[in-house]
Amino acid sequence: MKKVVIVGGGIAGLTVAKTLLEGKMQAEITVVNNAPHYFAGPSRPLLLTGEQSLDRIVRGYEEVARRGVKVVVGTVYSVDPANRRVRLVGGYVSDGGVMELQYDYLVVAPGVVLDGSQITGYDKYRGNVLNVYDPGRARLLRDKVWSAERGTVVVYAPKVPYRCAPAPTETALLIDAVLRHRGVRDKFKIIHIDANDKTQPPVIADVVGEIYKKQGIEVVTGQEITEIGENYVVTRSGERYQYDILAMLEPNRAPKFVAEAGLGGQWVEVRSPQDLRHPKFDDVLAAGDAAGLQFPKNQEIAFESALFAANKILEMEGLPHRASVQYAFLGWAYVGNPEGRLQTLSVMFGLDFTTQPPKPSKDPQPKREYTERKDSWEQSYLKNLFGH
């Protein structure tokens, strides 16, 4: 029986596993995930307002295993594509220690790592770097935003591509809403520093600019943070900004084992968006945020790339099943609440990559309904992939 090893039990990894099962591939499918649970990303920013709780967006792998997928808890730290081997160190619900897995097909889908190593002072002051991306740091950010009396909040977005384009903007606007709710907004300055020439995604940069103006949020674009101090950051052009609360996303990249295995640099190299095989290895495919695609890194694109990856494996196996898939997405960005009610509004936006140039769409009118739609969409992904 063929062996498929999937690194990463997130949106992309589980989509590949599910599609291979649907395609009736007779294989031992092993998903390796570095934790015994998964936290969904999209609604994490709502932890700030208390509208989301971690228990609603966490899932374990018990139902996945029941479907016939082997789930191993461990961190992959090396891949040997010439000998088709993956090495991992076991986590706390396995026997621990180092383990080696042999594969016929490898799917690399570990998402991103947040890498501040190129920023001066990062190692010393990394404890000051909070954001909505990591559940622990999101909790601390929430505590600070709910207890601080006055000061400056700096929100930062690194250069694209990074995971979830609107999340830094969402962070700024949700912090604004909480401070308004607490009646202390006038005691705070909120500055959004963006390394890109527009806030992301560009399709709603004008809408966000208008909302920022109304809410009194300053925005500086084209400024990359290169240094962090105890209470300030410095950008490449030498501008210095004081902060009391720093909600900063580090630059994103694939985990180091990717580069060490010769599978890519910042991202895993692929042949094309439709053929996610590595250019040198027919049996190594990438999917999700870790794949080197020219698209935004979000859940829909992760899902679609995973369907393309699974389709390619089914094709190589001579099996007839193909999941129907195209690159396009619709998303919702939280824009806070102008009156400080803890009922977040959202705008809708999308990009369709089936046309050239890609066709953008948006509804610039903030609506509560869009926040609710995003919640149902996220929950349905979790149900579909994790079985509950």
Ligand SMILES: Cc1cc2nc3c(=O)[nH]c(=O)nc-3n(C[C@H](O)[C@H](O)[C@H](O)COP(=O)(O)OP(=O)(O)OC[C@H]3O[C@@H](n4cnc5c(N)ncnc54)[C@H](O)[C@@H]3O)c2cc1C
């Ligand atoms: C705060 C936040 C907000 C977001 N908002 C949106 C949104 O509004 N809309 C949207 O479409 N998308 C959003 N996203 C992005 C979306 O969650 C990701 O694009 C999607 O999860 C990518 O899927 P993936 O499978 O590539 O990575 P993931 O879903 O992250 O899965 C990767 C898995 O691999 C595991 N892993 C990592 N390294 C290793 C290793 N070495 N060994 C073993 N396992 C490993 C990870 O723990 C994880 O479980 C958001 C993400 C975040 C964090």
